[in-house]
Amino acid sequence: MHVVILGNGISGVTAARWIRKLSDHQITIISSESQYFYSRTALMYIYMGHMRFEDTKPYEDWFWAKNRIDLVFDHVNEIDFEKKELKCNSGEEIKYDKLVLAVGSESNKFGWPGQDLNRVRGLYSLQDLEYLESCTKSMNRAVIVGGGLIGIELAEMLLSRRIPVTMLVREEYYWDNILPKEEARMISRHIRRHGIDLRLQSNLKEIHDDGSGNACGITIAESGERISCEYVGLTPGVSPNVRWLKESGLNINRGILVNQYLETNINDVYAVGDCAELTNPVEGRRGIEAIWYTGRMMGETCAYNVCNQVRSYDPGIWFNSAKFLDIEYQVYGEIPNQLPGAHKTFYWEHPDGEKSLRINYHDRDFHIIGFNLMGIRFRHEVCEKWIADQLPIEEVMSNLALAHFDPEFYDAHYRDIVKSFESQSNMSIEFNGRVNLNRVLQFLNS
Amino acid sequence: MSQVQPSMSLANPHPPFFDTAQRIWAGISFLGIGMMGAAGFGVASLNKSHFLTLSIALLAIGIIGFSYRTFLTRSEGIKNNGVWFSSTMARGMIGWAAGIVITLFYVLLYWYPAYLGLGSEGGSNVGLVGFFDPLSMTFKGVPASQWFVYGTLYTLAIVLFGIRFIWRYRHNRYQIIRTLSVMGFQLFFAYMIPEIMEGLNSDLNTKWFDKDLKNMWPLDYDFFDQWHIANMSTTGLVGWSFLIFSLLLIFFISPLLTYKYGKRWYCSWVCGCGGLAETAGDPFRHLSDKSMKAWKIERWLIHGVLVFSIIMTIAVVYGYLGDGNQYYITRTTFTWIVVSLLIASAVVMYFFMRKNKYSGESLNKIIAGISGVVVIILIINSLAGSGNAFFVDNYFFKKWYGLLIGAAFSGVIGVGFYPLMGSRVWCRFGCPMAAILGIQQKFFSKFRITTNGGQCISCGNCSTYCEMGIDVRMYAQKGQDIVRASCVGCGICAAVCPRGVLRLENGSLDIFEKTENVRNIHIRPEASTTS
Numbered sequence: 006m007h008v009v010i011l012g013n014g015i016s017g018v019t020a021a022r023w024i025r026k027l028s029d030h031q032i033t034i035i036s037s038e039s040q041y042f043y044s045r046t047a048l049m050y051i052y053m054g055h056m057r058f059e060d061t062k063p064y065e066d067w068f069w070a071k072n073r074i075d076l077v078f079d080h081v082n083e084i085d086f087e088k089k090e091l092k093c094n095s096g097e098e099i100k101y102d103k104l105v106l107a108v109g110s111e112s113n114k115f116g117w118p119g120q121d122l123n124r125v126r127g128l129y130s131l132q133d134l135e136y137l138e139s140c141t142k143s144m145n146r147a148v149i150v151g152g153g154l155i156g157i158e159l160a161e162m163l164l165s166r167r168i169p170v171t172m173l174v175r176e177e178y179y180w181d182n183i184l185p186k187e188e189a190r191m192i193s194r195h196i197r198r199h200g201i202d203l204r205l206q207s208n209l210k211e212i213h214d215d216g217s218g219n220a221c222g223i224t225i226a227e228s229g230e231r232i233s234c235e236y237v238g239l240t241p242g243v244s245p246n247v248r249w250l251k252e253s254g255l256n257i258n259r260g261i262l263v264n265q266y267l268e269t270n271i272n273d274v275y276a277v278g279d280c281a282e283l284t285n286p287v288e289g290r291r292g293i294e295a296i297w298y299t300g301r302m303m304g305e306t307c308a309y310n311v312c313n314q315v316r317s318y319d320p321g322i323w324f325n326s327a328k329f330l331d332i333e334y335q336v337y338g339e340i341p342n343q344l345p346g347a348h349k350t351f352y353w354e355h356p357d358g359e360k361s362l363r364i365n366y367h368d369r370d371f372h373i374i375g376f377n378l379m380g381i382r383f384r385h386e387v388c389e390k391w392i393a394d395q396l397p398i399e400e401v402m403s404n405l406a407l408a409h410f411d412p413e414f415y416d417a418h419y420r421d422i423v424k425s426f427e428s429q430s431n432m433s434i435e436f437n438g439r440v441n442l443n444r445v446l447q448f449l450n451s
Numbered sequence: 452m453s454q455v456q457p458s459m460s461l462a463n464p465h466p467p468f469f470d471t472a473q474r475i476w477a478g479i480s481f482l483g484i485g486m487m488g489a490a491g492f493g494v495a496s497l498n499k500s501h502f503l504t505l506s507i508a509l510l511a512i513g514i515i516g517f518s519y520r521t522f523l524t525r526s527e528g529i530k531n532n533g534v535w536f537s538s539t540m541a542r543g544m545i546g547w548a549a550g551i552v553i554t555l556f557y558v559l560l561y562w563y564p565a566y567l568g569l570g571s572e573g574g575s576n577v578g579l580v581g582f583f584d585p586l587s588m589t590f591k592g593v594p595a596s597q598w599f600v601y602g603t604l605y606t607l608a609i610v611l612f613g614i615r616f617i618w619r620y621r622h623n624r625y626q627i628i629r630t631l632s633v634m635g636f637q638l639f640f641a642y643m644i645p646e647i648m649e650g651l652n653s654d655l656n657t658k659w660f661d662k663d664l665k666n667m668w669p670l671d672y673d674f675f676d677q678w679h680i681a682n683m684s685t686t687g688l689v690g691w692s693f694l695i696f697s698l699l700l701i702f703f704i705s706p707l708l709t710y711k712y713g714k715r716w717y718c719s720w721v722c723g724c725g726g727l728a729e730t731a732g733d734p735f736r737h738l739s740d741k742s743m744k745a746w747k748i749e750r751w752l753i754h755g756v757l758v759f760s761i762i763m764t765i766a767v768v769y770g771y772l773g774d775g776n777q778y779y780i781t782r783t784t785f786t787w788i789v790v791s792l793l794i795a796s797a798v799v800m801y802f803f804m805r806k807n808k809y810s811g812e813s814l815n816k817i818i819a820g821i822s823g824v825v826v827i828i829l830i831i832n833s834l835a836g837s838g839n840a841f842f843v844d845n846y847f848f849k850k851w852y853g854l855l856i857g858a859a860f861s862g863v864i865g866v867g868f869y870p871l872m873g874s875r876v877w878c879r880f881g882c883p884m885a886a887i888l889g890i891q892q893k894f895f896s897k898f899r900i901t902t903n904g905g906q907c908i909s910c911g912n913c914s915t916y917c918e919m920g921i922d923v924r925m926y927a928q929k930g931q932d933i934v935r936a937s938c939v940g941c942g943i944c945a946a947v948c949p950r951g952v953l954r955l956e957n958g959s960l961d962i963f964e965k966t967e968n969v970r971n972i973h974i975r976p977e978a979s980t981t982s
Contacts, residue, residue: 053533054534056911056915057535060915165533198526297908301973305973306973306974324904331528333949333950333951385970386904412954442960443960446960
């Protein structure tokens with residue numbers, strides 16, 4: 006059987022690796038972005054000079070032949086689902102028995118005047134990065150539209166080249182459509198501390214043309230202020246890359262609709278990662294979750310289904326991470342920006358204003374719901390077990406140091422945190438201070 | 452919090468990664484080096500103590516000023532901006548030039564010290580060595596040797612670039628403490644204490660032995676030499692203390708600390724070679740080769756050197772034990788001690804490798820094979836009453852080891868190739884000490900680098916900045932703990948990780964199953980739902 010995977014991002018590549026582990030099928034991955042799989046999350050580090058492109062490839066080039074995964078560097082223009090055939094740009098036609106669509110996202114554009122000018126671009130692909138690099142030389146200021154994870158990365162990248170950055174963010178605080186207010190405020194502060202001209206509650210009105218088709222400035226809708234710039238980074242999120250499939254017969258809403266087995270409406274065609282939209286996501290989760298980790302999980306799940314070992318997609322307990330300039334962010338479990346009625350929240354912030362811990366718990370039986378961390382590292386498995394076991398907050402607080410994952414000799418703030426929790430909640434906590442790896446292992450195996 | 456004005460414009464929005472201030476500081480340090488260079492090329496008028504002081508001061512001020520400007524004027528955190536665009540740090544013109552110059556310096560140091568100005572046959576020093584005479588006179592009242600010059604420059608490099616390193620990673624207390632440790636061990640144990648002690652005890656000057664307490668066999672490959680043992684055992688309490696402590700270090704303290712903390716206690720906290728790599732070598736750490744091929748070469752090479760150093764030491768000791776019975780043990784006793792040690796360690800290794808399940812039969816066979824051959828040859832020669840342990844002249848191994856490993860590998864290649872192959876070329880491919888500690892670390896140590904659940908994004912920063920060329924990401928993206936013989940526990944992978952995935956940890960509970968947990972397998976076999 007020939008399995009063709011369209012897209013060589015984390016979802017497609019994970020699917021390929023697992024199909025190889027589970028079967029002897031012929032596997033082909035097609036991509037027109039890069040010859041070999043690279044880590045999209047590392048694009049920023051190439052531009053900043055932390056890594057070269059080849060350093061972002063998670064597997065050495067011999068890996069693919071050794072695992073009998075064929076790589077085709079070509080663009081698929083059309084899919085004939087009847088004949089089970091892909092038509093490539095080069096004219097080549099590739100037949101498949103099963104097809105996995107892992108075609109990713111594209112950057113959002115909201116119909117702004119001037120959005121299609123030169124020197125206006127999102128940041129998603131290797132080509133986007135190359136384009137940014139080609140514009141860098143003659144850049145005196147850049148404007149970034151949209152405050153999300155890509156926007157802040159783009160800002161950090163440009164700062165590394167000492168290019169002044171203005172950032173337009175629609176929300177009251179940076180990313181406060183996801184982050185609770187305190188954290189959003191902290192990150193907004195941090196962004197400004199780095200010299201980024203952060204404009205909150207500001208929308209883009211239009212992008213100006215310098216007369217030769219290049220962007221030369223923008224106007225802010227609210228204030229009418231005009232800002233000159235030589236580059237406009239559009240980073241108001243991404244959407245599934247499905248426009249080219251609209252007429253293909255696939256059921257498409259915002260993304261390619263799939264059931265819990267990641268099957269589309271067409272036989273032997275699957276969709277995974279950013280481009281897939283679950284028709285019935287598990288409770289509390291969204292249909293589209295365009296992040297690295299869910300892409301990886303979908304790829305693995307899909308591989309089982311492709312190999313006729315039926316597994317339904319279960320993303321498990323939510324987790325994610327990011328880095329906002331110098332502040333690392335981790336989240337485990339459910340931490341919405343607005344506190345749901347039945348939840349209580351505990352928030353602790355370090356006096357330096359760059360570290361925080363939030364724990365949400367249920368207001369009746371006090372069982373733990375989620376953790377939000379800024380500038381502090383927690384151990385994934387411990388948090389997951391606490392959440393899965395629905396432990397009460399008192400017990401978690403007593404054993405908070407079990408989750409400690411900061412490097413050795415770092416200040417542990419657990420005593421402060423517990424004290425602050427006691428005074429906020431009127432509960433009395435018996436704190437187990439010293440924790441070593443053996444105790445963590447005992448806990449995880451209990 | 453003030454907003455930045457959009458009209459704010461920088462004079463030059465695309466400066467090179469070095470600004471004027473950095474250039475001035477660099478210029479000052481080059482002035483200091485230039486003075487040493489000029490003295491080296493025979494400007495004799497410079498050979499005065501105040502010029503030496505001035506030269507070292509300029510060097511220090513330049514390096515410290517440059518580091519201050521580079522790191523303390525920006526926010527705390529990992530900022531490897533422009534590393535791969537730099538001519539110095541990314542094998543550009545300057546990198547190659549630096550590599551060639553350092554290599555040449557080492558060639559002169561080891562084989563042509565006269566060109567550095569070492570006075571021949573009791574003649575007085577000129578050139579670079581002469582330039583350092585005043586300092587040597589201060590310490591111990593004798594003129595400098597090329598090794599005194601080398602030791603001084605080496606220590607200066609560790610201390611000055613150590614300050615740079617601490618500023619670069621000033622948000623990370625593990626890095627700060629570890630670096631203070633290597634700076635202290637070099638400055639006091641390897642440099643000041645031995646030099647001052649020699650000044651205070653004139654017989655220590657004539658009866659030279661290695662007074663660097665932290666230098667351990669087999670890295671210190673002269674340790675069991677006849678003259679070395681003899682000099683230690685004839686210099687009273689001082690010598691005997693060194694002898695006894697060194698033996699304790701080799702056979703007791705080192706295995707214990709490696710069991711508790713991994714080889715990092717030595718390689719990135721104490722060792723001088725490691726100290727230079729971590730400080731002066733830090734700008735080049737990313738140049739190590741991460742490929743599977745390099746890993747294969749590494750394993751053959753480093754364990755080859757280990758075998759070589761063991762055979763060499765056995766031959767040397769066997770050789771001089773024949774001289775009579777002033778050494779408490781006879782040649783025959785020595786033979787049986789070595790034979791039992793080799794057999795015992797092969798058996799212990801076999802036992803632990805079986806328990807660990809992560810090494811193939813082939814490794815056991817290789818170890819058993821080599822130990823077997825060495826044991827048989829040694830017994831044959833001993834029983835036959837041969838003067839040579841391994842058929843050829845006992846000193847034959849020592850001569851070639853000294854030339855190929857001691858000088859060419861650890862010195863010339865080990866440091867000269869920093870700007871080309873990264874800072875740990877010697878530690879990774881050659882050091883027999885690292886090989887022994889590595890075997891312990893892999894098979895019986897509590898140390899490992901834990902990966903944090905499913906948080907890895909495969910970005911590659913950890914692998915890129917691993918000076919030992921470990922493909923850390925390969926493990927992290929699987930969610931598997933990293934247990935590698937070569938890991939020196941510098942902790943930089945954990946520092947550069949943007950997602951908090953890595954942590955250096957010690958734990959005894961899972962010591963033989965450290966690598967079995969693979970956390971990024973999302974679907975467990977039992978989690979099947981059949982439709």
